[in-house]
Amino acid sequence: MAVVSPFRDPAPARLAFAVWGAGLAAYVVAVTGRTSLGVAGLQAVDRFEISAATLSLFSVVQLAVYAAAQIPVGLLLDRIGSRRLIATGAMVLAAGQLMLAVVDTLPMALAARVLVGVGDATAFVSVLRLVPAWFPSRRVPVLTQMTGIVGSTGQIISAVPFMAVLLRFGWTPAFVSLAALGVFMGIVAAIVVRDRPRLPAPAPARESVQPVGTGAEVPPAAVPARREKVSLRAVMGEPGTWLGFFTHFVSLFPTNTFVLLWGVPFLTAGQGRSAQEASVFLTVSALAGVVMGPVAGELQARHPLRRSWLVLGAAAFAIGAWTMVLVPTTPRPTWQLVVLVLALTSTATASNVGFDFARTFVPPARLGTATGVVNVGGFVASLISIYLVGLVLDLVRPDGHYVLDDFRAAFAAQGVVWVIGLTGLLTARHATRRRMAEGGVVVPPVREVIARMRNHHREG
Numbered sequence: 001m002a003v004v005s006p007f008r009d010p011a012p013a014r015l016a017f018a019v020w021g022a023g024l025a026a027y028v029v030a031v032t033g034r035t036s037l038g039v040a041g042l043q044a045v046d047r048f049e050i051s052a053a054t055l056s057l058f059s060v061v062q063l064a065v066y067a068a069a070q071i072p073v074g075l076l077l078d079r080i081g082s083r084r085l086i087a088t089g090a091m092v093l094a095a096g097q098l099m100l101a102v103v104d105t106l107p108m109a110l111a112a113r114v115l116v117g118v119g120d121a122t123a124f125v126s127v128l129r130l131v132p133a134w135f136p137s138r139r140v141p142v143l144t145q146m147t148g149i150v151g152s153t154g155q156i157i158s159a160v161p162f163m164a165v166l167l168r169f170g171w172t173p174a175f176v177s178l179a180a181l182g183v184f185m186g187i188v189a190a191i192v193v194r195d196r197p198r199l200p201a202p203a204p205a206r207e208s209v210q211p212v213g214t215g216a217e218v219p220p221a222a223v224p225a226r227r228e229k230v231s232l233r234a235v236m237g238e239p240g241t242w243l244g245f246f247t248h249f250v251s252l253f254p255t256n257t258f259v260l261l262w263g264v265p266f267l268t269a270g271q272g273r274s275a276q277e278a279s280v281f282l283t284v285s286a287l288a289g290v291v292m293g294p295v296a297g298e299l300q301a302r303h304p305l306r307r308s309w310l311v312l313g314a315a316a317f318a319i320g321a322w323t324m325v326l327v328p329t330t331p332r333p334t335w336q337l338v339v340l341v342l343a344l345t346s347t348a349t350a351s352n353v354g355f356d357f358a359r360t361f362v363p364p365a366r367l368g369t370a371t372g373v374v375n376v377g378g379f380v381a382s383l384i385s386i387y388l389v390g391l392v393l394d395l396v397r398p399d400g401h402y403v404l405d406d407f408r409a410a411f412a413a414q415g416v417v418w419v420i421g422l423t424g425l426l427t428a429r430h431a432t433r434r435r436m437a438e439g440g441v442v443v444p445p446v447r448e449v450i451a452r453m454r455n456h457h458r459e460g
């Protein structure tokens, strides 16, 4: 069983924010690369002479590459650290964008997209690894949430300046600009990012974990200076890794299925909304994330033994919202669709709790690998869900002229992914609590907590 690491003085805050900020900027550029082809869809159809269905192959290839790269990237992260991985990843991503800028055949474009996917796969986990290394543990949950939120702004860079360059100057200059941005961020990361503060830190016990941040400020967890090969088996043998995996699994797919592929067709063809209205719903979702993220982060920090409630609560909210929207056979009023997108945002927010589980149950020497494993969960679930929705739509409406009833059947198929995810989550939570109890930490049952609160209230 892991033991709590020795405490150290925190790193200078300005330096910590500069390091995190440089990594974060590289992640924003990665998200820009990830979403750039989405906004250049029409131009891609022309340039590569492909159908819209083939275009969706790009998204699937990219998600699959991203998911497949997570464990190797995580192992590499524990071996070479965030600085080298962010810098190398940014260069690989830039190479992919440069290739995409000049090629004009489908196989070459797909190969370019594989490079973009690999480069993108390095950014998020590397930046997340910097957070517990540089910040006191009380702040880690909020900063982890902020990492996801700020990263999403890469989508705005794709939608606004990249789109403007694309429309004004064309395909090649637009993608060359993204490649240049990638090279620039790679250089910035190499110069500014440091894997750990240069402090006279005590050597961390190899099996120590970062404590949950309750009460007084707990300084950052030391990142081991001497890196050894990480055992994937040790990471997989930790129930906390699986708790993180299934948290990410059950929480990320609802929003990805909606935002990445099927939300706009559902809102337009299914609910009879205009394309502009559909983009307002997506904007509401993005803005809600900015509010929900820090609130969730604060709750995680204050109630670390109840983090799974956030995850289960968000899942219940999303299942309830989908039930409200899908059971009736007629288009839904605006407020119900707003509730739906808010519920989906709440699950995206809850997905980051998965990384917090990894941080507090897996020792720092293996945290990069564990973060990669957690990240696989959400993307595998997203692939399954996106595929299932498409499969049902194909079955019920092979001609592709979808109506509301087709979407009702298709989105209901997500139930399968929820059942798998929730079963895995509850099983992993049980195993994690058993492991905690072996180490002397017992999570009291809810009724006991309520009784204690009542007594406290009465006595007070």
Ligand SMILES: NCCCC[C@H](N)C(=O)NCC(=O)O
Pocket: 124, 125, 148, 149, 151, 152, 252, 289, 348, 349, 351, 352, 375, 378
């Ligand atoms: N807009 C919500 C972002 C949630 C971040 C998410 N949990 C995640 O895993 N992101 C990975 C990435 O590479 O973006």
